[in-house]
Amino acid sequence: xxxxxxxxxxxxxxxxxxxxxxxxxxxxxxxxxxxxxxxxxxxxxxxxxxxxxxxxxxxxxxxxxxxxxxxxxxxxxxxxxxxxxxxxxxxxxxxxxxxxxxxxxxxxxxxxxxxxxxxxxxxxxxxxxxxxxxxxxxxxxxxxxxxxxxxxxxxxxxxxxxxxxxxxxxxxxxxxxxxx
Amino acid sequence: xxxxxxxxxxxxxxxxxxxxxxxxxxxxxxxxxxxxxxxxxxxxxxxxxxxxxxxxxxxxxxxxxxxxxxxxxxxxxxxxxxxxxxxxxxxxxxxxxxxxxxxxxxxxxxxxxxxxxxxxxxxxxxxxxxxxxxxxxxxxxxxxxxxxxxxxxxxxx
Numbered sequence: 138x139x140x141x142x143x144x145x146x147x148x149x150x151x152x153x154x155x156x157x158x159x160x161x162x163x164x165x166x167x168x169x170x171x172x173x174x175x176x177x178x179x180x181x182x183x184x185x186x187x188x189x190x191x192x193x194x195x196x197x198x199x200x201x202x203x204x205x206x207x208x209x210x211x212x213x214x215x216x217x218x219x220x221x222x223x224x225x226x227x228x229x230x231x232x233x234x235x236x237x238x239x240x241x242x243x244x245x246x247x248x249x250x251x252x253x254x255x256x257x258x259x260x261x262x263x264x265x266x267x268x269x270x271x272x273x274x275x276x277x278x279x280x281x282x283x284x285x286x287x288x289x290x291x292x293x294x295x296x297x298x299x300x301x302x303x304x305x306x307x308x309x310x311x312x313x314x315x316x317x
Numbered sequence: 318x319x320x321x322x323x324x325x326x327x328x329x330x331x332x333x334x335x336x337x338x339x340x341x342x343x344x345x346x347x348x349x350x351x352x353x354x355x356x357x358x359x360x361x362x363x364x365x366x367x368x369x370x371x372x373x374x375x376x377x378x379x380x381x382x383x384x385x386x387x388x389x390x391x392x393x394x395x396x397x398x399x400x401x402x403x404x405x406x407x408x409x410x411x412x413x414x415x416x417x418x419x420x421x422x423x424x425x426x427x428x429x430x431x432x433x434x435x436x437x438x439x440x441x442x443x444x445x446x447x448x449x450x451x452x453x454x455x456x457x458x459x460x461x462x463x464x465x466x467x468x469x470x471x472x473x474x
Contacts, residue, residue, distance in 0.1 A: 138338055139337055139338040139341055142338060142341045142342050142345050143341055145345055145349075146341055146344055146345040146348065149345065149348035149349055149352050150348055152352065153348055153351065153352040157373060157374075158373070158374035158377070158380065158436060158464075158466060159371040159372065159373055159374065159466070159467065159468065159469060160368075160371060160372065160374065160436060160437075160464040160465050160466040160467050161368055161370065161371065161372070161464070161465040161467055162372045162434075162462075162463070162464050163463045163464070163465065164461055164462060164463070165452060165455060165456050165461040165462075165463055166456070166461075167456065167459060167461060168456045168457060168459075250445050250449075251445065252444060252445055252446030252449065253444050253445070253446065254444070254445040255441065255442055255443070255444065255445070256366060256439050256440065256441055256442070256443040256444070256445060256448060257366040257441035257442065259445055259448070260366040260367075260368055260441075260465055260467055261366070261368070263368075263465070264368040264369055264370050264467075264470075267370035268369060268370050271370060
């Protein structure tokens, strides 16, 4: 009996891998239905946070060379626009459940990278943006319910999401369709 | 002779092995429950990047993996040292991805097919060009749920 159990035990010991898959979850935008319609949606310049990453993994945010560590604060400031500054996104009144009529930012984060950018840098930028979004949500959730975002129920989470929208648009790669 | 000198020496009694099967079974069950089988042999090596804002992949059977990394030593003569794509057991090119997604869908039950997530396991020094190509192919195959596999970063917030 014990022999068989030992055998099985050794088999499972050898074949086991205990890694849990973790990662950054993203939803890709579907391919637009008609390819001919290439008109880009016009967005005011002040409403866009343009993040460019070049092949040397350097970051250009709205024409300004930034270090990756500054990106989080920059993004939060961009979305919140605390002083209603002229260069930062407009806001419009929106009715959000639980919060009532609030000023919601029209900001949009646009991310574009070079083909030579390293994957690590890309993930770090994505990560910083995700952290910025989470911190904004946590702030709102904290002031309203005294809890962090992840502890709220589904409806409350949806409301917070509407209050601090975080739209990240990744630019279509320019050289698609040609030879690789 | 007195009964106190039986056997002559002071040998230590043997440890009872009666509880051994219990212990072994306990270990066995632990490993059986916690185990996940490695489904593919890796031909590429990769070190995943680190990130802080991570989500766990819930349903493992609804995940299809795409590995991108540097070919192992024994393949470097034929495939070079630049990052390559591995689908299932073989090296592949970007053009094979749509077929791969189709076959992955085929293998799942019909009602689960649109819940399939693609997990990209990519080496940290890979250039984004190849990733952009993969993403375009995934969009064409309308496999829109994507997970950039990353490890939990060491530093906290």
